[in-house]
Amino acid sequence: MTEQLPCFRSLAIRKIPEPDYADVCLATLPEGAGTDPREWAERVFSIESIPRWVAWAMGLRQALVPLIGIPRAPKNTFTVSEQSGEEALIFVRDRHLDFAVAVGIDAVTRLIRVTTAVELKGWRGKLYFSVVRPVHPIVVDSMLKKATRSKPAPR
Template identity: 80%
Template structure:
């Protein structure tokens, strides 16, 4: 039997090939919007363009995680770390988990895609992600909805 290549590829899975958690969220790219994935990654993950409730949840996270020995996330946590083809990657390695989010843009299908992969490390990562897991797709869809409804990034 020959080994098959994956039919779905993403920079997220290049960094984390066997995740403990993964999801993919899609939205329609607005007409006239940029098709540059790094621009979309920066836009999606900027506090200014996040829905207020998501920004508030991140603020709550910053306040609570030190209680279980997880450091606060630095301001530049969600910076683009790599770009290849139609995807821009945000990759964070921390003591409680590794997180990869690849933002892909399909200019032909007019879609924007966020692929997330996570590896949990120890009890802190498991505890932290037990709270995050149920809301993660809701958070990403909310971010996509707000980013694609606001004024499109220029081409």
């Protein structure tokens, strides 16, 4: 019997191989848009791509998390930490959870993929993520859609 290799690969899953939570969101790249994954990661997680309701929710998060002993997220939380091939990785290690977000570009199919993997730590991480879990794919999908609807990124 031959060993079966995984068919889905992502820097996010490589960083957190046994996540407590994972999801993938897809969108089509706009006509004429570039295919640099770092540029797309920066674009998807930029202030311009955050819908108002998501910005409001993030502001609420910043106000409430200190109440359970979680530090407020720094402004540079979504900085690309690594790029390999068609993916750019954002990786954050914190006391309550680690998360990895990989933004991948398939230049052939013109798809952009955002893969998230999360490892929870202790009761704070579990409590925090119990609130985030139901809305996480909705938030990421809305940011991805907004980023791909605006003016194409340069080539």
